[in-house]
Amino acid sequence: MKDPTPLQYPGSANNNEHPWSAIIQGSFYTFPYGKKETRTVKVGRVLFRSNSVIGRGPMVMQVTCVCKGSSRCDWCGKKLALKLSCPSKTRASEKAFMDKCKEKATGEHAWVLNHLPEIYYSFDIEFSAESPQAQLKEIFRDEYEMRVVRGIILEELHPLSTLKTERECAQVFYDIVQCHHWAWKYPQILHRDISEGNIMVREKNGQKYGVLNDWDLASWLSTQNEVSTSKFRTGTKPYMAHEQHSSKWQGPHRFRHDLESLFYVILLLVSLYSSPTEKVRFPSTGDHRYEKWHQQDDGVLLGQKGNIVRAGDWQPVPQPFFSGFTLWLAALQKNLRRGIFNLENHKHAVLAASQPLKPGRRPPQVPFFDEDTLGGYFSYEKVVMIMHWFNQEELKTWGQEWQVTLEEAFSEDWESEASEESY
Numbered sequence: 001m002k003d004p005t006p007l008q009y010p011g012s013a014n015n016n017e018h019p020w021s022a023i024i025q026g027s028f029y030t031f032p033y034g035k036k037e038t039r040t041v042k043v044g045r046v047l048f049r050s051n052s053v054i055g056r057g058p059m060v061m062q063v064t065c066v067c068k069g070s071s072r073c074d075w076c077g078k079k080l081a082l083k084l085s086c087p088s089k090t091r092a093s094e095k096a097f098m099d100k101c102k103e104k105a106t107g108e109h110a111w112v113l114n115h116l117p118e119i120y121y122s123f124d125i126e127f128s129a130e131s132p133q134a135q136l137k138e139i140f141r142d143e144y145e146m147r148v149v150r151g152i153i154l155e156e157l158h159p160l161s162t163l164k165t166e167r168e169c170a171q172v173f174y175d176i177v178q179c180h181h182w183a184w185k186y187p188q189i190l191h192r193d194i195s196e197g198n199i200m201v202r203e204k205n206g207q208k209y210g211v212l213n214d215w216d217l218a219s220w221l222s223t224q225n226e227v228s229t230s231k232f233r234t235g236t237k238p239y240m241a242h243e244q245h246s247s248k249w250q251g252p253h254r255f256r257h258d259l260e261s262l263f264y265v266i267l268l269l270v271s272l273y274s275s276p277t278e279k280v281r282f283p284s285t286g287d288h289r290y291e292k293w294h295q296q297d298d299g300v301l302l303g304q305k306g307n308i309v310r311a312g313d314w315q316p317v318p319q320p321f322f323s324g325f326t327l328w329l330a331a332l333q334k335n336l337r338r339g340i341f342n343l344e345n346h347k348h349a350v351l352a353a354s355q356p357l358k359p360g361r362r363p364p365q366v367p368f369f370d371e372d373t374l375g376g377y378f379s380y381e382k383v384v385m386i387m388h389w390f391n392q393e394e395l396k397t398w399g400q401e402w403q404v405t406l407e408e409a410f411s412e413d414w415e416s417e418a419s420e421e422s423y
């Protein structure tokens with residue numbers, strides 16, 4: 001990656017600025033475009049720089065196209081973001097996943113495009129030992145050597161902190177479930193990294209849409225069982241499913257792990273923020289629940305999340321702004337708890353069945369247990385049933401498929417109530 005100007009240091013960053021902004025704001029990036037061309041963008045604010053992610057560390061910055069005079073390209077005038085990451089050379093680009101989604105998102109599936117990032121361009125730059133890449137080396141440190149620098153140019157999206165009301169937050173989270181399910185079912189892609197930073201907002205024609213962003217840890221479902229053990233644990237620590245913190249966990253990563261991650265995203269947001277923009281200042285002496293999850297190691301998180309998902313009397317305590325989330329969180333936890341309980345019973349049964357038998361005894365039969373949905377307790381259906389209502393109002397369900405499922409479930413309820421009354 002060429003850097004036609006030396007780094008500029010546009011004075012000290014104000015408090016809202018990401019510290020990296022001061023270092024790279026105002027610099028230019030030139031990168032290959034197609035086989036012969038290059039394109040140059042000017043860097044604006046740094047929007048995101050991850051700090052607690054395993055195996056990579058993307059950085060996202062605002063960029064603008066620098067076409068001059070009469071030369072105009074299809075990026076001119078667009079609000080763009082450049083994401084730089086440092087994946088291993090063999091990892092599929094998120095553009096490949098999104099291209100597959102676009103291919104499937106036609107007709108009655110077109111709604112999902114509102115919930116997926118719009119990626120305009122993706123490029124990889126391989127390193128050679130001689131190339132002067134000091135700036136990138138500084139950003140990526142040790143990860144730099146064995147990997148490529150991957151850049152994608154995408155439409156700029158807005159963070160959760162731009163939401164104004166509790167209901168907007170609820171709709172965005174429900175959108176994420178619908179989008180995640182669609183990607184799993186149709187293009188058969190598992191996202192695998194649900195975190196607060198990967199849930200973004202798109203504003204279009206006065207409507208806000210939840211966007212499931214950042215698909216660079218995603219995988220094809222067809223390879224779900226093939227990944228080597230070292231790659232099982234993906235995700236962002238405070239939001240990883242509880243069992244993924246265990247050294248005994250053998251994978252595979254299932255969709256219900258992502259749904260559990262979404263539970264933690266909601267839990268942390270509504271517990272630690274007094275509004276989407278405002279983090280609660282807890283007394284520095286206290287050890288407020290969840291507040292330290294960003295710094296804690298796997299052992300601690302396994303214990304703390306395990307306590308939540310197993311507790312029979314668990315009650316969420318959201319900040320007043322987010323009080324509507326009490327019902328969601330309680331219902332999600334109840335389903336998760338029942339599912340985990342049944343999963344553990346199932347594991348005991350499998351273990352018992354593997355013990356040596358006394359002569360003449362037949363081996364016990366272990367009934368099938370659906371580990372994808374925790375025996376049906378933590379399925380997409382259960383989560384959609386919980387999340388399509390918020391504060392006694394129906395949220396928007398985008399796909400025909402779920403609209404039909406919900407109508408049927410509702411009319412069955414209504415019929416059973418009506419028949420009870422007639423007795």
Ligand SMILES: [Zn+2]
Nearest residue numbers: 065067073076
């Ligand atoms: Zn341009």
